[in-house]
Amino acid sequence: MAAPAAAQSVQFNAVAQSEIGYGTNPFLAPGLTEGSIFSSLSIAPNLIYQTARSTTTLQGKYSRDSYLHDFGHTDSGNIGFVRADRFTQFLSQTLTANFQTTNRDTITDPTVAISDPLDIGRRTTTLSGAYQLQWQATARDQISYGTQVSRQSYGASQDPALGSILSSYTQYGVNGGYTHVLDARTSLGAQVSVSSVRSKIYPDSRTVQPALTAKRQLSAAWEVDGHVGVVFSHIDGPFAKSSTSLGLGLNLCGTYPRTRLCLKVSRDTAPSGFGPLRTTTSVNASVNHDLSERSHLVLDAQYLKDSSGSFSRTGVSVLRNTNALVGTATYDRDLTQRISAGFGGQYRSRTLTGYSDAHSYEATVHVKAKLGRM
Numbered sequence: 144m145a146a147p148a149a150a151q152s153v154q155f156n157a158v159a160q161s162e163i164g165y166g167t168n169p170f171l172a173p174g175l176t177e178g179s180i181f182s183s184l185s186i187a188p189n190l191i192y193q194t195a196r197s198t199t200t201l202q203g204k205y206s207r208d209s210y211l212h213d214f215g216h217t218d219s220g221n222i223g224f225v226r227a228d229r230f231t232q233f234l235s236q237t238l239t240a241n242f243q244t245t246n247r248d249t250i251t252d253p254t255v256a257i258s259d260p261l262d263i264g265r266r267t268t269t270l271s272g273a274y275q276l277q278w279q280a281t282a283r284d285q286i287s288y289g290t291q292v293s294r295q296s297y298g299a300s301q302d303p304a305l306g307s308i309l310s311s312y313t314q315y316g317v318n319g320g321y322t323h324v325l326d327a328r329t330s331l332g333a334q335v336s337v338s339s340v341r342s343k344i345y346p347d348s349r350t351v352q353p354a355l356t357a358k359r360q361l362s363a364a365w366e367v368d369g370h371v372g373v374v375f376s377h378i379d380g381p382f383a384k385s386s387t388s389l390g391l392g393l394n395l396c397g398t399y400p401r402t403r404l405c406l407k408v409s410r411d412t413a414p415s416g417f418g419p420l421r422t423t424t425s426v427n428a429s430v431n432h433d434l435s436e437r438s439h440l441v442l443d444a445q446y447l448k449d450s451s452g453s454f455s456r457t458g459v460s461v462l463r464n465t466n467a468l469v470g471t472a473t474y475d476r477d478l479t480q481r482i483s484a485g486f487g488g489q490y491r492s493r494t495l496t497g498y499s500d501a502h503s504y505e506a507t508v509h510v511k512a513k514l515g516r517m
Contacts, residue, residue: 150195156515157188164507169214171491173498180211183507200225219245233279240272246298266298283324290317312342320356328360334370340420346380348420350412352390369393374412376420388412388422401433424448437477445469464496481513 160183167178185206192199202223209216224240246266271293278286296311315338322332334356339349354372361367374390377383389410396405407427412420430442449465468491475485491503 150193152191152193154191154193154516155189156191156513156517157186158511158513159186160184160509160511162507162509164505166489166503166505168501168503169208169210169505171493171501171503173495173501175501177213178504179213181208181214183208196230197226197228199227217246219243235277237275237277238273242268242270244268268296268298270294285322287320287322288318292316310342310344312340312345315339315341322356330358332356334372346378346383348376348378350377350420351375352412354390364399365395365397367393367395376412378420403431405429422450439475441471441473441475443469443471465493467491467493475509475511481517482510484508484510 162183163181164183165178165180168175169179169181183206185204187204188202190201200223202225204221205219207216207218221241221243223242224238226238227235228237229235244266271291273289273291275287275289280286292313292315294311294313316336318334318336320332320334322330324330333354335351335353337349337351339347341347352372352374354370356368356370358368359366369392371389371391374388375385376388377385390412392407392409392411394405394407396403405428408425410422410424412422425445425447427443427445429444430440432440432442434440445468447465447467447469449467470490471487472489473485473487475483477483486506486508488507489503489505491505493501495501
């Protein structure tokens with residue numbers, strides 16, 4: 144008799160959202176206070192194929208913001224691929240690929256045009272891929288290995304000074320980790336990651352980061368995990384420079400029947416389009432609360448500190464010391480099983496060394512529709 148066919152399924156779903164609102168200074172230009180009515184439309188489809196031992200996901204998203212006056216429009220597109228395979232009870236792998244293109248200037252974008260607040264013609268494109276292998280060596284020991292590569296490039300800018308200092312770059316990396324389960328609530332481990340950055344016009348750089356990891360179930364509701372280590376950085380070139388800094392990450396989350404709270408802290412060193420490696424410290428606090436079965440409230444606050452010193456090219460001084468704050472509140476109510484509506488608000492601020500502070504306020508109402516099998 145023929146062997147029975149392995150279970151297979153194909154699922155499609157999508158989330159579409161339309162939004163209208165009013166916002167000031169959407170690109171956080173220093174000293175700008177003008178505002179505009181705007182509309183936003185986004186669609187995020189997902190196609191999922193599952194077998195007994197693998198899951199393949201093709202996902203995408205497109206969004207467009209259009210401003211009634213002064214700020215034109217911005218758009219953003221993303222296509223992602225995820226393949227997860229479980230070869231045996233002890234061995235599994237994950238393969239990911241992602242393509243993203245956007246001209247949306249955001250608070251974490253190091254290429255924001257500080258000289259022309261209305262310069263939205265520049266486009267950023269990122270192509271990345273990663274592979275991760277996990278082996279459950281024993282009931283208490285897990286070993287992982289991964290490799291990744293990403294390419295970030297920038298389109299032409301209407302600002303000649305900005306265009307002369309921006310540089311596309313390619314980043315290569317490998318990582319390895321070991322985790323040991325001490326008991327039902329605690330696990331400890333170690334990891335190391337190596338990254339090499341090759342820039343088009345700036346000196347190449349690399350980082351090596353060994354770290355210790357830990358995870359602990361504090362109670363039935365609360366869990367904490369994190370890592371702490373040292374980042375060894377080196378920048379090549381005639382003025383080669385090596386440095387050592389602290390790298391860490393901490394996640395503290397509590398889950399209750401109607402509420403989930405999380406506090407996340409991180410400090411990391413990464414490349415940028417401006418040449419020097421930048422060190423970013425981030426603190427994020429979030430609350431997701433179900434007011435009822437149909438009503439949901441999300442509160443989120445994030446503080447960012449970004450620094451890497453000054454860099455000079457073609458007579459232009461690039462100042463890379465930034466402090467930023469983002470606060471968001473969103474209310475959403477399910478009108479039907481597939482349609483929801485709500486409103487929200489956001490505040491953003493940024494202090495850039497050598498320039499006046501930038502502030503942004505935003506208020507919106509939205510309608511969201513879920514399509515396909517959810």
